Amino acid sequence: MVQMDSVWMCAVPVATIWTSPESIRELDESGITNPMSMNRWIAAMTLEERFALCKENSIQSQLIYGEPVIVKEIQNGWAKVIAVWQRSVKNRFGYPGWVPVQQLKEAEPVGESNGVIRVDVSKCQLWNLDQTPTSIVLPFNTILPKVETTEEWVTVKTPDGKRLIRKQDVCEGSSIHHFEKYPASKAAERAVEFLDLPYFWGGMSSYGYDCSGLTYNMFKACGHFISRDASDQANEGIAIPIDSPDTWERGDLLFFADESTGKISHVGFYYGNGQMIHATSSKKGAIELRVLAETHYAKKLSAVRRYDKGAGSL
Structure with missing residues (x-):
């Protein structure tokens, strides 16, 4: 050891x-x-x-x-x-x-920083400096230090040295905390891009998310870092009354508790019109958009939290 x-x-x-x-x-x-x-x-x-x-x-x-x-x-x-x-x-x-x-x-010292890039598509190819493809396909939300940008390419520092990514596949920021920030409603809309993606326990990539991996990563894509697990996410943001669904907004997080223990066991985005988008391990085992009242989760709802710039967690 x-x-x-x-x-x-x-x-x-x-x-x-x-x-x-x-x-x-x-x-x-x-x-x-x-x-x-x-x-x-x-x-x-x-x-x-x-x-x-x-x-x-x-x-x-x-x-x-x-x-x-x-x-x-x-x-x-x-x-x-x-x-x-x-x-x-x-x-x-x-x-x-x-x-x-x-x-x-x-990790090697990054040295002088020119900012960072974040992969903004579901997956993208990582390229060698001679514009031949590497064996690596990058998942959504990959963040790497930026070296320089040209009209078509971004040169980045990777664990394998300098490589290229197509500029059209990324967004740029001055640091991991300084990408353009979008509201929570946008996070719920980004989740739609991953409908039918397989559910994967512990999943944090566009190869498969679990429930809180989905919410974490859609907020990350909107410039915000929230906690990793649903139980921690349920203690962040602003509490919204669970018995007043007419006050819920797209992007609010819906939390569900185990009926026997009372512990938070699931999370999804409220999408509006009584609908929820979430990564579910039941039956379908994928990311889905459903009417909340038509799911077995409805009776387990235990909290609604709103994440915005006033919530103190983003």
């Missing part, structure tokens, strides 16, 4: 943060490699095997390419990490868990 406190970066399109190294099943081997393919891993699982990741508490969250983590220790090829961009009550510095070391690279 090697003890350390250093900054590393995710070096694959999506790296899963596991509860422990012992959480891995035989069928998960393709999810811990480098290179890795989320499509191949998801395709190898039945719906029940995907849901088992939740039931067995195997997965905590995910990282996407270039996302920084603090590595606390390395043990038998696994790194104990804290995902510093994912706010959580589990650790004051970010979301904790375990990631295979081969899916990480030690």
Whole structure:
């Protein structure tokens, strides 16, 4: 075991943060490699095997390419990490868990900054400097340091060195907290772009979201960082009366509690006209837009929260 406190970066399109190294099943081997393919891993699982990741508490969250983590220790090829961009009550510095070391690279000093880019499409190709494609397809919301911009290309710094991304696929900001900011209603509208995307427990990428991964990432796409988990999100923003649905607005978050424990177990966006858009693990196992009253979630509604510039959480 090697003890350390250093900054590393995710070096694959999506790296899963596991509860422990012992959480891995035989069928998960393709999810811990480098290179890795989320499509191949998801395709190898039945719906029940995907849901088992939740039931067995195997997965905590995910990282996407270039996302920084603090590595606390390395043990038998696994790194104990804290995902510093994912706010959580589990650790004051970010979301904790375990990631295979081969899916990480030690971060190098960024040097003089020209700002950052964020991938603003569902997925996009990462290119070599000679404009030939790399093997990496970047998921939505990937953030990387910017080197320079031309009419067609943006040169970025990646865990693998300087690379290119088509300018049309990204938006630019001066820092991760200084992209253009949009209201919560826009976050709900962005979620529509991912209808039918498979539900994936712990999912934080455009290969598959879980319920709070969807809300977190749609707010991230609108320039705001909220907490990672639904239970934490339910303590942020402004409380809106749950018995006055005529006061709800598009972009409000709807929280649902387990009937036996009272603990928050699900979150979705209110979309207006009595509708909710959410990533559901029930039946369909995908992101869907539904009339709330027609779902089994309706009777579990426990809180409505509004996230706007006055909420103190964005």
